[in-house]
Amino acid sequence: MEPIRCLRHPDEPSPALPRPPFRSELGERIQRGICARCWRDWLQHQTLLINHFGLDPRKPESKEFLYGQVRAVLFGEGEAAEIDTSKQGSIGPPGG
Numbered sequence: 001m002e003p004i005r006c007l008r009h010p011d012e013p014s015p016a017l018p019r020p021p022f023r024s025e026l027g028e029r030i031q032r033g034i035c036a037r038c039w040r041d042w043l044q045h046q047t048l049l050i051n052h053f054g055l056d057p058r059k060p061e062s063k064e065f066l067y068g069q070v071r072a073v074l075f076g077e078g079e080a081a082e083i084d085t086s087k088q089g090s091i092g093p094p095g096g
């Protein structure tokens with residue numbers, strides 16, 4: 001796999017993902033623009049989001065939320081959700 005110039009640190013060529021993480025246009029953008037290491041960082045952040053907001057990743061609304069967060073966190077499009085670290089690990093939807 002050829003190194004790519006990751007959008008998050010373009011000065012430093014980095015290993016690309018072997019394949020898009022999703023079968024969608026967003027997945028292909030990630031493979032072209034986000035290196036394997038930043039994707040791993042995102043997956044850890046995603047786990048925090050899932051735990052913090054009590055998401056069920058099988059539900060379409062949870063998937064939509066997480067895809068929106070991929071765009072916000074990795075591509076700077078839209079608003080990244082805040083994680084209140086004082087409540088980290090608590091289960092339940094926002095406000096409940």
Ligand SMILES: [Zn+2]
Nearest residue numbers: 006008035038
């Ligand atoms: Zn990167």
